[in-house]
Structures are given as structure tokens and as C-alpha cells.
Amino acid sequence: MSDNTIGLVNYGITGNIHSIKKAVEKAGGKVKIINKKEDFVDVSKIVIPGVGSFKDAMEELRNDDLLDALKEKIKTRPTLGICLGMQILSTLGFEYGKTEGLDVIKAEAKPMIVDGKVPHVGFNKIDVIKPNKLLDGLENEEFYFMHSYEVVNYTDIASLTDYNGHKFVSSIQKNNIYGVQFHPEKSREAGIKLFKNFIEL
């Protein structure tokens, strides 16, 4: 616990853990890949990555027998969900039908409806609504987004982002649980700084 190892949850074929691992290491962190529930034992923080659909992500977590352990561990360990990893923190997801999420944040992941191209792809500013340690020093930075769904939540918003006049939740925070819709591992120095902040939590 004291060595501050970050457990990166590797579920199924959909995770892009490679680039997140590199970025956390660049930020000075130590990464342990979580392939099975026993691997959680000596990690002090958790990162949930995500490439894919909400439905598949939850199925993979269940198939790999990681779901219950993950739900248990995030109660006590600082956790960062990235992109789909943030979305599955929600109660429900509406991608390819209705799927139950991890339900640690009362929210829903819904398709983006916006007067612009979807997926929303590219660099955008975050507008910090409620400052937190993760976003410390990153108030005016731009991050890389690549998503077609967004988290709808009214209580735990940390930042909003404007895409063609549509404001959506670009990060959330509830106690020690953080979620970012963008990809810090793909956002150059600003992203590395975010991982530094996470390591230092």
C-alpha cells in the first residue's frame, strides 16, 4: 500500500492499457496490470481504462471475474476512470441497449446529441466547475476527447466542456472517485500532469 502502486484494470480485449501504462510511468508512477481479482491485493490506487462499448465493458468485467472485486476496492482506494472507464462508474449505460454500470456515481451514459459531428474527436478546454486535486493546475488546459456517449449527472460534476455550444460533463468527482471523459494519456504534457496529480493524491 505504501509504495503507491497503481492498479490498471485490464479487462478483455477492449482495453488500451498500453498507452495509459506508459503515461503513468512517464509521470513517475508504478503500474501493476490487474488481470484477475487477486491482483488487487497490493495496489493503492486504481485506474479503469476503456475503449469499447458500455455493454461489452461490463460483460468483460463480469467474464473476467473482476467486477465484484473492483466494486469493493473502489470504495477504499482512489480511483480514476478514463473515457469509457468514467462512463461505467455510472448507474446505467444506454449503448447497445440498457446496461447496469458500477453505480458509484448516480449518472447515466447516454448518446451525445449535439449540433456537430459525432463522435466528438479532438482537443478541447475543460471548464472547472468544482476544483479538485486531480485537476489542480490544469484549469486552462486542453485535453483530447474521442467519444460518442456522455455522462449525464447533476451532482458530482468537476468540469464541463463545450462542444459546438453543447456543454457536457468532461470530468466528475465523488470523494476519492474521479472520472475523466477525455484521454489524459493522449493529451501531451497536460495529461502527464494529471497523472502526476493522481499519483500524489
Next chain:
Amino acid sequence: MKTRIIAKLDVKPPYVVKPVHFEGLRKVGLSAELAKKYYEQGADELIYIDIVSSLYQREILFEEIERAANELFIPFGVGGGVKTIEDFSRLFHSGADKVVINTSAVQENPDIINEAAKIFGNQAVVVNVEAKKWDGWYECYTDCGRIKSGRDVFEWVKEVEQRGAGEIFLQCVDADGRQRGFDLRLAKKVVDSVNIPVVVASGAGKLEDIKELVEYANPSGVAIASLLHYDKCTIKEIKEYLRNNSIEVLK
């Protein structure tokens, strides 16, 4: 929305090569080194296409991709020779953030787009369109502009959007590598045909070409190859120029 400036690497492993009209390959440098160089210059994104794997029907060289991905902290799209869901998966594990598909989807199995979008999310599936101009229409080509498909470009881009593709990577067989400007009407018509982002490649020979493309067609991104490979300018210079011409780009 800021226009993304993307460096395009056409790779014949381990070298980045620069074809003219997709023919006559010239070695530019090692892919991992150029990837790093363009990252440091400020590229918003990199796209890596193994331009011979489909043509020679050989395996994708995952180690080469991993090497190129190693020092990048920006989005990395990878394509060339992608045929199966397993290929998608292995590419993501090799450091790709998006997978670019053309030949197998357009010639044999368009359903792979649906399948990949369902598993990996549509934002991770990019369809590469190699458009060849004919009298009155544009045809989708594959294998580096060598093989016809009979498909109409504007119908195909709408179809792949329906199937769940998250982005179109538009190349133009006639303009690629010639550095004489983009096919503006092709670009605009593709951008206007779909509601997913379109990245336009093929044709930048000078800074004005990029400005003209953005003003005329407003694509989500512009992919640059020759201009960078021959050190005619850097990404930083491209961005400065565009900014000075009131086009929004990332710092």
C-alpha cells in the same frame, strides 16, 4: 472546433516512405524516429499506415507499431492489412488508439465495421477511403490505389457511417504525393455527406493549400506527409500560419 493537424506516416516497415500517386516509394526515415520528431513538433495526432501489408498479403508487423507508439502521448491511428477483430485487438494492445481499415472492408467484408464498432466503440474505427476520380464520379480504391472496388465514394462513406465507423480518413489517389493541392470538391462533398469527423489527406504542397482546404471544406483534421517529410515546414509553422489566418488550431 479546432482543426486537427495530423502527421501521416506511410510505412513500409521499418521505413516511412513517400509514394507519389501511391507509386514509386522513396525512403524518408525510420518510422519510430519520425513519429517522435512529429510528436515533438506539435502534431495533434499521428496516423500510421503500413502501405504494403495488404498488397503483399503479409502479417501486420506489431513490433514496429509498438516501437513507433512508444514515445507518443497523442492519439495514434494505425492501419494497413487489418482483416479481423483479432487484428483490431492486437493493434490496440500495440499502442493504437484507433484502427484504420480499408481493403478488407471495401472488398470483402463490410460487416467487420459493424462488428468492430460494437466491440471497440465507433470512435476507434476509422475507414480509410482512397478515392479515384473518374468522369462524373469517384471510385473507392484499395491496396494503395492499385485495386478497384466498383464502389462509389459518396455512397460508401454514408454506408460506413451507418455501419458504425467513427471517422473517415479521406485520401485521393490522383492528388496524393503530388503536392499540388487537395481535391477540394471531393473533400467538401465527403465532409457534407456524413455526420462523423472527416480527416483529409493527399495534396498539401504548401501552407496555402491547407488553409484553402480548411476554408473550403472544413474537415475535422488535415493529414500532412510530404511537406513534413521533405522538411519544407514543421508542424509548428503550419499551426502558426493557420492561426495567423484565423483558423483555430491547438497551440
